[in-house]
Amino acid sequence: MDDSQANTITPSDSSNNDNTDHASPQDVIGQFFKDSPAEIPADFRCGFVAIVGRPNVGKSTLMNHLIGQKLSITSRKPQTTRHKIVGIDTRDNVQAVYVDTPGMHKKEVRAINKMMNRAASSALRDVNLVLFVVDSMKWVPDDELVLEKLKNADMPVIMVINKVDTIEEKRTLLPLIEQHGKRMKFSDIVPVSALRGANLEHLHEVIAKYLPFAPPMYAIDQLTDRSERFLASEIVREKIMRQLGEELPYDLAVQIESFKEEPATINEKTGKPKPACLYIDATILVERQGQKLIVIGDKGRKLKQIGMEARIDMEKMFEQKVMLTLWVKVKGGWSDDERALKSLGYSDI
Numbered sequence: 001m002d003d004s005q006a007n008t009i010t011p012s013d014s015s016n017n018d019n020t021d022h023a024s025p026q027d028v029i030g031q032f033f034k035d036s037p038a039e040i041p042a043d044f045r046c047g048f049v050a051i052v053g054r055p056n057v058g059k060s061t062l063m064n065h066l067i068g069q070k071l072s073i074t075s076r077k078p079q080t081t082r083h084k085i086v087g088i089d090t091r092d093n094v095q096a097v098y099v100d101t102p103g104m105h106k107k108e109v110r111a112i113n114k115m116m117n118r119a120a121s122s123a124l125r126d127v128n129l130v131l132f133v134v135d136s137m138k139w140v141p142d143d144e145l146v147l148e149k150l151k152n153a154d155m156p157v158i159m160v161i162n163k164v165d166t167i168e169e170k171r172t173l174l175p176l177i178e179q180h181g182k183r184m185k186f187s188d189i190v191p192v193s194a195l196r197g198a199n200l201e202h203l204h205e206v207i208a209k210y211l212p213f214a215p216p217m218y219a220i221d222q223l224t225d226r227s228e229r230f231l232a233s234e235i236v237r238e239k240i241m242r243q244l245g246e247e248l249p250y251d252l253a254v255q256i257e258s259f260k261e262e263p264a265t266i267n268e269k270t271g272k273p274k275p276a277c278l279y280i281d282a283t284i285l286v287e288r289q290g291q292k293l294i295v296i297g298d299k300g301r302k303l304k305q306i307g308m309e310a311r312i313d314m315e316k317m318f319e320q321k322v323m324l325t326l327w328v329k330v331k332g333g334w335s336d337d338e339r340a341l342k343s344l345g346y347s348d349i
């Protein structure tokens with residue numbers, strides 16, 4: 001980014017009272033989720049699901065197919081601070097929230113042991129269900145390590161025998177299921193081919209059976225990482241509109257440059273906790289230098305106000321501390337550039 005063309009502001013005081021008269025974040029969310037059903041059926045099921053297993057058994061492939069190839073689906077709510085949400089799958093009165101188990105994707109064998117120790121004590125805590133993924137063709141000591149940790153788990157564990165498409169002799173499948181069934185008391189054993197999408201409908205049904213009756217934790221319309229950024233950019237745009245009114249350049253756009261969450265930490269020296277924080281960098285793109293000056297305002301006052309109001313709304317929407325950095329940049333002719341439009345999320349609208 002060209003610093004000479006940018007003006008930054010980082011509102012840092014999150015304790016400001018919000019006295020401005022503006023649309024609440026609920027209004028903004030409502031705009032995007034207006035098709036969501038108003039009434040949640042009493043038999044709705046919802047819960048956290050952890051997908052575990054040694055490297056290379058197909059966990060990522062399975063998750064991607066379970067959530068319908070929608071990668072990087074994330075959402076933020078306070079209940080999820082313990083987990084990293086990797087996918088939210090909502091269908092037929094069931095919402096399965098897939099969570100990442102830290103270290104699960106490490107290749108090193110030793111890491112598994114460490115990871116599973118940790119997983120048993122933290123990542124697996126609070127999940128409602130575990131999917132233990134194994135490769136139908138191989139059972140190796142690493143699987144055994146994972147199994148050992150799962151034996152202590154106090155939630156249902158479903159064994160998912162993956163890659164069944166690689167089994168040549170299909171009649172060997174039943175004896176294999178029987179053999180695995182003796183390893184521990186699984187709630188269910190489901191053979192699938194994640195890659196081919198085979199038997200995944202059945203797996204969806206089995207997963208649903210083990211999730212508790214609970215209302216959805218997330219919007220029925222799944223949130224993608226993109227739409228989360230999109231909501232953030234819409235908040236900034238709304239604040240610009242409020243500040244500029246008639247002066248608003250009609251071809252102004254807001255681009256979210258980065259959207260990163262820093263987890264809560266403890267300061268090693270002082271021992272004081274530092275809360276989790278969402279760092280959002282956004283660029284306000286305008287067509288001409290004159291428009292840039294309008295957005296920035298006298299002594300940067302307008303931009304400062306926009307940043308402060310936007311941050312307050314973002315903190316409400318994302319339910320955590322937000323550090324917002326705003327830039328204003330002249331990008332002549334961007335509105336004619338199809339690629340730029342796509343990168344700004346206009347294909348989504």
Ligand SMILES: Nc1nc2c(ncn2[C@@H]2O[C@H](COP(=O)(O)OP(=O)(O)OP(=O)(O)O)[C@@H](O)[C@H]2O)c(=O)[nH]1
Pocket residue numbers: 053054055056057058059060061062104105106107162163164165166192193194195196
């Ligand atoms: N034949 C076949 N291959 C599969 C299947 N599922 C996954 N694979 C392949 O297995 C390999 C590993 O898949 P991943 O999904 O990356 O496995 P993972 O368990 O997430 O691996 P880590 O990230 O190392 O923990 C990839 O080459 C996949 O294409 C399946 O059902 N059948």
